[in-house]
Amino acid sequence: MKKEYRIKKSSEIERIVKSKKSKADRYFVMYYNKNHENTHFRFAVSVSKKYGNAVKRNKIKRQIREIISKCDIKTQSDVFIVVKKTTGNLLFQEIQESILNLLKKHDIYEVKK
16 A cells, blocks of 8 residues: 555544544444545554554554455545454454445445456
């Protein structure tokens, strides 16, 4: 993923969370906000230290980035994903299904062909 697709500043993440547009399931919380300043989507992933050691946290972040990169996300949107501790030992397919369902709930997901 290119740097322009990532949200790095905590102030931008706070703005997304304050928009109060969120959907959640057993494994993830996804915050969404339209951003008319950008011409593309951006996203950030947060994994608590309670989830596990650095290897586990980085693995789940890599998997989520891969899932997001395979999607066509509608332009001018910011997405912030929080990984819950219950995600534990999910398979990649289960993580993908959960993330895609949350993207569909926000109506920002299209399948690449």
